[in-house]
Amino acid sequence: MASRVERIEQIEGSKAVARAVAACRPQVVAAYPISPQTHIVEEVSRLVRTGELTPCQYVNVESEFAAMSMCIGASAAGSRAYTATASQGLLFMAEALFNASGLGLPIVLTVANRALGAPINIWNDHSDSLSQRDSGWIQLYARDNQQAVDLHPLAFRLAEELSLPVMVCMDGFVLTHAVERVELPGQEAVDAFLPPFRPAQLLAPEQPMTIGAMVGPEAFTEVRYLAHTRHLRALTVLPRLAEEFRAAFGRDPHAVLGEAHLEPGGTVVLAMGSVLGTLADAVDELRAEGLPVGLLGLTLYRPFPAEALRLALARAGRVVVLERALAPGVGGIVSADLAAALHGLPDPPEIRTVIAGLGGRPITKASLCRMLADATAGRLPELLFLDLERDVVERESGLLEKAPDEEGAT
Amino acid sequence: MTGTRFYQVGSYAAGNRLLDPASRAEQSRAGRPNSLTMGHRACRGCGEALAARYVLDAAERATGGRIVTVNATGCLEVFSTPYPESAWRLPWLHSLFGNAPAVAAGVAAALRAQGRTEVRVIGQGGDGGTVDIGFGCLSGMFERNDDVLYVCYDNQAYMNTGVQRSGATPPAARTATTLPVGGDPGAPFGQGKDLPRIALAHGIPYVATATVAGLRDLEAKAARAMDLHGARYLHVLSPCPLGWGTGSGEAVRIARLAVESGVFPVFEAVDGEITGVERIRRPVPVEEYLRPQRRYAHLFKPEPRPDVIARIQQAADRNIVRYHLLDPDEQAAQGS
Ligand SMILES: Cc1ncc(C[n+]2csc(CCOP(=O)(O)OP(=O)(O)O)c2C)c(N)n1
Ligand code: SF4
Numbered sequence: 001m002a003s004r005v006e007r008i009e010q011i012e013g014s015k016a017v018a019r020a021v022a023a024c025r026p027q028v029v030a031a032y033p034i035s036p037q038t039h040i041v042e043e044v045s046r047l048v049r050t051g052e053l054t055p056c057q058y059v060n061v062e063s064e065f066a067a068m069s070m071c072i073g074a075s076a077a078g079s080r081a082y083t084a085t086a087s088q089g090l091l092f093m094a095e096a097l098f099n100a101s102g103l104g105l106p107i108v109l110t111v112a113n114r115a116l117g118a119p120i121n122i123w124n125d126h127s128d129s130l131s132q133r134d135s136g137w138i139q140l141y142a143r144d145n146q147q148a149v150d151l152h153p154l155a156f157r158l159a160e161e162l163s164l165p166v167m168v169c170m171d172g173f174v175l176t177h178a179v180e181r182v183e184l185p186g187q188e189a190v191d192a193f194l195p196p197f198r199p200a201q202l203l204a205p206e207q208p209m210t211i212g213a214m215v216g217p218e219a220f221t222e223v224r225y226l227a228h229t230r231h232l233r234a235l236t237v238l239p240r241l242a243e244e245f246r247a248a249f250g251r252d253p254h255a256v257l258g259e260a261h262l263e264p265g266g267t268v269v270l271a272m273g274s275v276l277g278t279l280a281d282a283v284d285e286l287r288a289e290g291l292p293v294g295l296l297g298l299t300l301y302r303p304f305p306a307e308a309l310r311l312a313l314a315r316a317g318r319v320v321v322l323e324r325a326l327a328p329g330v331g332g333i334v335s336a337d338l339a340a341a342l343h344g345l346p347d348p349p350e351i352r353t354v355i356a357g358l359g360g361r362p363i364t365k366a367s368l369c370r371m372l373a374d375a376t377a378g379r380l381p382e383l384l385f386l387d388l389e390r391d392v393v394e395r396e397s398g399l400l401e402k403a404p405d406e407e408g409a410t
Numbered sequence: 411m412t413g414t415r416f417y418q419v420g421s422y423a424a425g426n427r428l429l430d431p432a433s434r435a436e437q438s439r440a441g442r443p444n445s446l447t448m449g450h451r452a453c454r455g456c457g458e459a460l461a462a463r464y465v466l467d468a469a470e471r472a473t474g475g476r477i478v479t480v481n482a483t484g485c486l487e488v489f490s491t492p493y494p495e496s497a498w499r500l501p502w503l504h505s506l507f508g509n510a511p512a513v514a515a516g517v518a519a520a521l522r523a524q525g526r527t528e529v530r531v532i533g534q535g536g537d538g539g540t541v542d543i544g545f546g547c548l549s550g551m552f553e554r555n556d557d558v559l560y561v562c563y564d565n566q567a568y569m570n571t572g573v574q575r576s577g578a579t580p581p582a583a584r585t586a587t588t589l590p591v592g593g594d595p596g597a598p599f600g601q602g603k604d605l606p607r608i609a610l611a612h613g614i615p616y617v618a619t620a621t622v623a624g625l626r627d628l629e630a631k632a633a634r635a636m637d638l639h640g641a642r643y644l645h646v647l648s649p650c651p652l653g654w655g656t657g658s659g660e661a662v663r664i665a666r667l668a669v670e671s672g673v674f675p676v677f678e679a680v681d682g683e684i685t686g687v688e689r690i691r692r693p694v695p696v697e698e699y700l701r702p703q704r705r706y707a708h709l710f711k712p713e714p715r716p717d718v719i720a721r722i723q724q725a726a727d728r729n730i731v732r733y734h735l736l737d738p739d740e741q742a743a744q745g746s
Contacts, residue, residue, distance in 0.1 A: 027523035028516060057519040061512065062550035069509035069547060073480060073516025076503050079523050081516070099505050203478045203501040203517060205529060210496035212504035214488050 008183050013145040013175040014039030016182045017110060020149040022053040023190040024156045026082035026108075027197075028074035030059040030067045034089040035122045036172035037112040041084055064089040068096035068107075075105040076211055078204070080156065080197040082107070086172055087114035090128045094135070097165075101136025102227065103212055104200065106159035106166070108152065109137070113273065113324075114172040115359040123360020124172040126273065126324040130333050136227060138166040138234050139302040141272040143258065145170075145180045147299070150245065150253040153185060153194050157241050162233055163200040171274040173360070185249055193248045232303050256305050257312060258297035264315040266292035267376045268349070270338065271322040272301060275356070275363050279322070282368035291376050292317075298334070306341035313342060316349040320375050322386075324357050331355070331383045356386035363387075436468045436629050443470040443499065445479075450497035451489040455658030457622045457648035457665065458486050458563040462534065464622075465561055465644065468629040470500065472636035473530050478517050479503070482510035482535030482544055485570045485650075486563060508543035510535045515547075515556040522557070530636060531557065537564040537578035541603045545577075552612035552641045559635045559642040562605065565650035573653040577603045580673075581725075582718050583705045585653070590708030599721060606677075609643040613682040616642040620676060622649065623666035624688060631678065647674045655704020667699035672726035675733040690735045696723045 009016070018040050029048070031041040045060075047053040057074075061067045064085050071081040085093060090111060100107050111129045115121040129139060140155060142148035148170040155166040170176060201211055215223055235256075242255035258276070261283065262268055271279055276297045286293045296312055296319075298305075313319055319342075321335040330336070332353035342348045354371060357363040367387050374380050436442055445466035452459040469477055479502045481487045487504045490497040505513045514533030521529050533551075535544060540562040551558055567585045568574040575585040575597055582596040590596050609617045615638050620628040628646060635642045647668055649661040656664050668674040669688065673696060676688035697719055700706040709715045730736055 028519045030516065030519070055523050055525070057523045059515070059519055059554065062546055062553070065509060066512040066515075066547050066550050069505065069512035070516030070519060072505050072509075073503070073513035073518075074520035074523075075516075076513075077478065077517040077520035077524075079520035081520070095506055096509060103505070203503055205476045205478065205501060208499055208501045210491055210498050210502045213491035213493040213496060214504075215493040219493055 008181060010179055011182050011184075012039060012177060012179050013148060013170065014112075014177065015043045016145050016149050016184060017152060017170065018043030018047065019184055020152040021082055021110070022047045023185055023187050024082075024108075024153055024194055025053070025080065026056060027079035028057045028059070028071065028081045029083065030061050030070035030074070030081075031083045032061055032064045032067050032085070032089060034064070034086050036114060036124070036176045037084045037086045037089070037110070039176060040110055040112065044082075064092040065096055068093040068100060068109075071107045072096060072100050072103065072105055075100070075107050075199070076103070076201070076203050078197070078199045078202045082109070084110035084112065086112040087116055087122075087128045090132060091116065094132060097132055097135040097137060100165045104163045104230075106156075106163050106197075108155045108159055109165065109167045110152075111167055111169045112172040112176045113169050121359040122172075124174050124324075125358045125360070126169070127326065127358075129167060129169045130325045132167070133302060133333070136164070136231065137302065138162075138164060138231070138300075140166065140168050140255070140299055141301060142168065142170040142175065143254075143274060143276040143297055143299070145175055145178065145182050146251070147253060148175055149182055149184065150249070150251060151255070151299075153190050154238075154241055154245055154253055154255060157194050158234060158238055160197055161237055161241070162230060164230060164234070169273070174274045183251070189248055193245065234300070234303050235305060235307070238300060254297065254299055256300045257308055258299065259295065259312055261287060261294040262296065262312060262316065263292055263294060265317040266294050267318045267320060267372065268294040268296050268313060268316045269320045269322055269372060270296045270298060270334070272298045272334070273324060275322060275324065278363055278365050279368060282365045282372060285365070285369055286372055291373065293372050293376060301334070304337050304341065309338060309341050310345060313349055314345055318350045318352065318375060320352045320354055320372065320380065322354050322356055326355055326358060352380045352382060352384070354380075354384045354386050361387065435626050436471055437464065437625070442467050443475065445470055445498065445500050446490060447497050447499055449495070451492060452485070453650075453652050453658070455651045455661050456485070456489075457650060457661040458536070458565055459489070460622050460661065461563050461628065461646045461648045462486055464625055464628050465534075465632040465646070466500065466532070468632040469530070469532060469559070469636050472633040475500075476529045477501075478521075478529060478531050480505070480510050480514040480517060480531065480533045482539030483507035483570070484536035484539050485565075486534065486536065488570055507539050509547050510539060510544055511551040511558065511560055512547040514558045514560065515551045515554070518557045531559070533558050533560040535562060536569065537562055537566060538568040538576040541577040541605045549612070552609060552614050552643070555614060555640045557639050557641075559632075559644065561644045561646060563646050563648040565648050565653060567650070567653050569650050569653045578605065580722075582709060582722060584708060585705070595708045595715075596706075606643070606645045609645075610679055610682050612641070614643060615640040616680060618643070618678040619645045619647070619674070621647040621665040621669055621674060623662050623669060624676065627676070627688065653705065655707070656702055660702065664699070664702065667694060670694045671696045671699040672730040672735055673699055673722070675729045675735060677733055684733070687733050687735060689737050690730070693736065696726050
């Protein structure tokens with residue numbers, strides 16, 4: 001039998017992901033450095049240089065826009081294409097991101113999640129990938145480095161089955177720079193799981209094809225409708241592939257949802273990414289004290305697994321959505337999707353939004369426990385900024401909005 | 411369609427009907443590939459359509475039909491691919507306005523990774539997609555020496571969006587954003603990019619300029635470019651009847667006047683060194699080139715602007731000296 005596990009290592013998340021990507025045998029990697037993605041592409045470039053990843057063209061490009069554009073060309077020419085970025089780099093790619101999905105090109109992109117400026121901030125939150133929510137990319141969020149590793153072969157497989165691009169999001173620094181125990185999948189097992197790329201459309205002189213025609217009003221809606229239905233197919237294809245993955249590698253990749261302790265009437269906290277680790281500890285602690293608290297991790301964010309969430313949350317009393325990004329003027333981003341998904345349930349749970357960990361602010365277990373205890377007691381406001389420093393807010397707003405008549409006021 | 415009707419009306423070029431078949435122009439061969447086939451939606455007399463057809467047919471022949479094409483957004487892309495139709499008979503991809511050089515480089519990287527180096531890549535775009543929004547990607551492609559021939563069809567403005575100024579719009583020309591009003595009518599002097607010279611400075615294997623007035627030359631340059639590997643750049647002056655305000659039968663004549671006046675130098679360079687120029691056979695003052703174009707009408711009436719025309723003449727004269735465009739004999743005669 002092919003080795004399921006090549007080795008178990010204490011390894012940095014970025015390196016682990018780079019090795020997993022290499023095992024997927026991308027043929028073209030074009031990347032531009034940005035913290036905290038750098039270690040991923042450095043390691044991939046090293047693997048290409050040393051011949052451990054071959055045949056592969058690693059291209060040092062002049063921008064993220066060029067990186068994604070090169071991936072578009074490479075993918076259309078029939079090569080498995082990969083890149084990684086974060087934050088401003090993802091925004092710089094934005095125009096090409098929509099294009100890659102519109103053209104149906106199965107590119108895989110790792111996002112080392114980082115806040116968006118201004119103010120410039122290199123630390124982690126999810127505002128970068130969530131800003132590309134409607135780019136037509138499938139979005140997966142890893143809770144730890146093991147899952148980040150596992151999601152990559154799965155992402156290539158999914159992308160190529162659907163002919164759609166997939167974004168694997170992992171928290172910058174928190175995961176990318178953390179050294180953890182990770183099982184790296186064996187090359188033979190990955191080869192068995194991920195067959196060579198067979199493109200659905202190909203630029204080849206043998207069979208000339210026009211890709212990227214100009215579509216007018218008479219057919220644009222139809223083309224977009226088809227894109228929507230194809231995107232939705234991930235909801236059925238991904239669970240099947242996850243099952244195959246489990247059979248091949250002996251691990252459940254929790255590709256759609258990961259849940260624990262969901263019980264009728266209880267409070268469930270829903271979150272994406274590395275905060276799920278701290279949340280699991282907090283939930284355990286509160287449950288030991290007898291509080292009915294459960295946990296739901298969201299791996300697949302686009303397409304939004306509305307049906308799976310309805311099933312999981314139908315009997316919850318209250319859902320706290322812990323969000324790592326902010327939609328200014330609205331509040332939570334995931335909360336809005338969840339509210340739409342739960343709409344029409346006979347006895348829908350109350351939804352609360354908690355904005356936490358923006359720009360790398362640590363999310364401590366103590367704060368989470370306090371917040372969840374408040375939630376179960378029904379004391380949580382509709383929108384809460386966790387650990388907001390009131391004195392900083394007051395000082396800054398005082399500076400910004402210094403009104404003349406406030407001077408001298410007590 | 412059969413039969414060939416290729417000869418240049420009113421030109422000083424020899425027609426090729428008397429040549430032996432082997433040395434005839436690609437377009438005069440019955441077996442020409444028609445890469446960009448009839449029925450597309452270009453305006454009548456479009457220089458860009460003419461140039462693209464010549465470049466790609468010649469490149470097809472030079473490579474035995476093993477080409478992949480990548481196109482920037484612009485007239486050429488829009489008029490050739492109205493879904494569900496396509497005027498392209500070779501593999502063709504459109505992605506965005508500003509990324510054709512990078513997409514083409516990605517195709518080249520993929521072919522290299524697959525060991526399919528016999529398949530060659532051509533990127534193409536208008537002057538806007540090339541000198542402005544796609545410039546970063548183009549420079550990156552040059553700097554990495556990616557195995558791509560990039561062709562710029564220079565019609566000197568953003569035609570597809572309604573004739574606005576680009577970084578290649580010449581001084582004094584009227585566009586929708588450089589109107590002939592105010593003290594300095596038209597596009598300003600001292601701005602804009604001379605991309606062939608910027609390409610030269612990258613030291614890439616091949617840089618050439620050409621026009622639709624020298625179609626045999628254009629074919630030959632496209633073919634020569636396909637004989638070489640690495641980053642190659644071909645800049646083709648492609649008059650636009652709509653944007654320049656010229657008759658639909660005039661693209662070739664106007665392009666010839668651009669060459670003969672020195673406004674557009676035609677040269678070829680290998681590894682950053684100029685190896686050949688097209689000499690001016692019948693020198694003309696720039697006025698002869700400017701006068702038939704409505705985009706320069708404000709230089710002639712209601713108020714003639716000999717001062718502006720003189721500045722354009724100066725630039726043309728500088729080209730003539732810089733690129734040695736006149737025959738030494740003729741130059742001596744001119745000087746006397
Ligand atoms: C990012 C972006 N900005 C603007 C446009 C609008 N746009 C499309 S084509 C074009 C001008 C094309 O000009 P040029 O490259 O010179 O080609 P031409 O149409 O003149 O052949 C512009 C501005 C676009 N498609 N994408
Ligand atoms: S506007 Fe100009 S470049 Fe565009 S199709 Fe018409 S003639 Fe050609």
